[in-house]
Amino acid sequence: MKKRILSGMRPTGRLHLGNYVGALENWIRLQDMYFSYHMVADWHMLTTDLKHTGDVAENSIQVVIDWLSAGLDPKKSPIFIQSHIKEHAELHLILSMLVTVARLQRNPTVKEQARDLGLEAQMSYGHLGYPVLQSADILVYNPHAVPVGEDQAAHVEITRELARRFNHIFGPVFNEPETVLTRFARLPGLDGKKMSKSMNNAIFLSDDPKDVQKKMMTAYTDPLKIKKDDPGHPDGCVIMAYHKLYLPESAEEIECDCKAGKLGCVAHKRQLAQKVSSWLEPLHERRTYFDANRDEVIDIIKDGDMRARKQAQEVMGKVREAMQLG
Ligand code: TRP
Helix, strand or coil: CCCEEEEEECCCCCCEHHHHHHHHHHHHHHCCCCEEEEEECCHHHHHCCCCCHHHHHHHHHHHHHHHHHHCCCCCCCCEEEHHHCCHHHHHHHHHHCCCCHHHHHCCHHHHHHHHHCCCHHHCCHHHHCHHHHHHHHHHCCCCCEEEECHHHHHHHHHHHHHHHHHHHHHCCCCCCCEEEECCCCCCECCCCCECCHHHCCCCECCCCHHHHHHHHHCCCCCCCCCCCCCCCCHHHCHHHHHHHHHCHHHHHHHHHHHHCCCCCHHHHHHHHHHHHHHHHHHHHHHHHHHHHCHHHHHHHHHHHHHHHHHHHHHHHHHHHHHHCCC
């Protein structure tokens, strides 16, 4: 029997290279080693945005299309939508009794998010409980591991505490899932900051070669390298970071050429834009297929929902039994 994992992502819209590197790449690699559940965390969107709830359903489908285009195989691993499996809400309620408000207020990821969004003084009860819902998402499949980026590790720590606490009070039901971190550190956005849809610094998986080229030309490189023959400093250069990822075999040589003033930033950007576009080509072909065959995508989600629900119901049966809830 393969071990189980549960992975999740919020449906924030079209996915970008940062989402791929920070999450999807890991999921695709792990789907052969584990039995993987892949979840669109649509309820988690409600914690920060109640004005656009009408967009969530379509965004969820778009995320699934991006996943399928990137290479997730729904035959191997169910793809499903959180809000379709009501057991998450039931377990969330139970887990919410097992954690103190003070513990949730100490969570660094929620703190940071509240600060970024200017929500500190008016955070909702549901938003504070974000990691508890996430813990329910995870534990309701009783997985052995959770693949996440570093920013999510604090949430998984709460999940492990909740599993331990439940087991301690009611008897052993849950595994304490391990964190499987992504292989790559963050991919910088075009401006050198974290790649993010809202920062306007992202290359999307659906960008065509013209967009990629145009965006790549705006990327932040070495500000001291003005002419081609100026010696460059590739350390903080965004294009160099992409180079290491997409053309690792020539990264060292290129670094030398840049430092020696043999390679100009514009030529380097052009080369990378081409490479990224050819890497994206098969993804675009699959996206075109799924865009034209939406019914197939809906069927994939229905099938994933069914398989996920079966596992979630089984675990909830054990939870109720352990708690003698009848
Ligand atoms: N919190 C995750 C994010 O912001 C999304 C998420 C929700 C998740 N539930 C999860 C991730 C369960 C892993 C497991 O990206």
